[in-house]
Amino acid sequence: MERITATLLAAALAAGLSGCVSVAAPERPIEINLNITIRQEVVVRLQRDAQELIQNNPGVF
Amino acid sequence: MTRRMKLLIAAGIGIAVIAGTKAYAFQADAAGQLRGSGLVGEQADGYLGLVSGSAPANVRAQMESINIQRRAAYTQLASTRGATIEEVAAATACQIFAGRVAPNQYYRLTDGVWRRRNGSEPVPRPGHCG
Numbered sequence: 001m002e003r004i005t006a007t008l009l010a011a012a013l014a015a016g017l018s019g020c021v022s023v024a025a026p027e028r029p030i031e032i033n034l035n036i037t038i039r040q041e042v043v044v045r046l047q048r049d050a051q052e053l054i055q056n057n058p059g060v061f
Numbered sequence: 062m063t064r065r066m067k068l069l070i071a072a073g074i075g076i077a078v079i080a081g082t083k084a085y086a087f088q089a090d091a092a093g094q095l096r097g098s099g100l101v102g103e104q105a106d107g108y109l110g111l112v113s114g115s116a117p118a119n120v121r122a123q124m125e126s127i128n129i130q131r132r133a134a135y136t137q138l139a140s141t142r143g144a145t146i147e148e149v150a151a152a153t154a155c156q157i158f159a160g161r162v163a164p165n166q167y168y169r170l171t172d173g174v175w176r177r178r179n180g181s182e183p184v185p186r187p188g189h190c191g
Contacts, residue, residue, distance in 0.1 A: 039151070042144045044191040046152035049142060053134055053149075054156055059091045060130045061153070061161060 092127050093161075095120065102167025102175055103157050105187035107131065107150030112167045112175050155190035 054061040092109065095101040100116040101109050101124050108128045111121065135149040142149070162168050162184045169175050170187055178184050 039148055040189060040191060042148045043152045043155065043189050046138075046142060046144060046149060047155060049138055050149070050153040050156045053138055053153055054161070057130070057134055059089050059093075060127055060134065061092055061157060 091123060093163075095124055095127065096161075096163065096166040099165070099167065102169055103154070103162050104169045105151070105154050105158075105171045105189075106147070107135065107152075107154040107157070110169060151187070151189050155186055158184045158186050158190075 095109060096103065098120060100112055100120050102112045104110045108131055109124045111124065116124075131150070131153075132146065135146045135153065138144075139146045139149045144152075158168060162178050164178050164180050167175050167177050168184055170185065171189075
């Protein structure tokens with residue numbers, strides 16, 4: 001019985017903890033760093049598209 | 062963002078695209094003419110910017126019109142490529158810096174300083190271009 005209670009307690013604690021983690025708002029600096037990492041890759045990948053965009057929109061670029 | 066706001070933004074972009082097409086019919090190289098005036102330059106963020114704060118109202122209006130058209134074009138490409146508008150704009154800036162800034166025209170890197178392209182010296186590319 002004691003063992004079951006302990007298990008239940010542990011489960012409740014874990015659920016509580018994971019609840020806290022998922023509910024907490026992500027810290028902004030982490031988000032920004034992530035965006036910068038993605039940005040570089042995406043920017044490089046988009047070069048050909050960007051070139052076409054310029055060619056297809058004369059007067060705008 | 063509410064549904065209504067999204068609709069409004071979509072309508073705004075639509076109008077900008079129509080207005081842009083119309084403007085293009087009259088001015089084939091509006092952006093090049095603005096850059097040539099020396100009052101407007103290219104920025105690392107993919108948009109035109111005012112080099113001097115004392116630019117006449119018509120120059121400002123033309124610049125803003127082009128920037129709206131650019132944003133519409135960036136938005137469209139971003140949606141088809143799973144990228145953000147800022148990423149598409151930054152990627153396009155790499156191409157603009159490499160091929161559109163003529164000698165004596167102005168450009169601004171991420172340090173915020175306006176520089177004039179000296180003769181046929183190449184324009185440095187923004188750091189995000191890789």
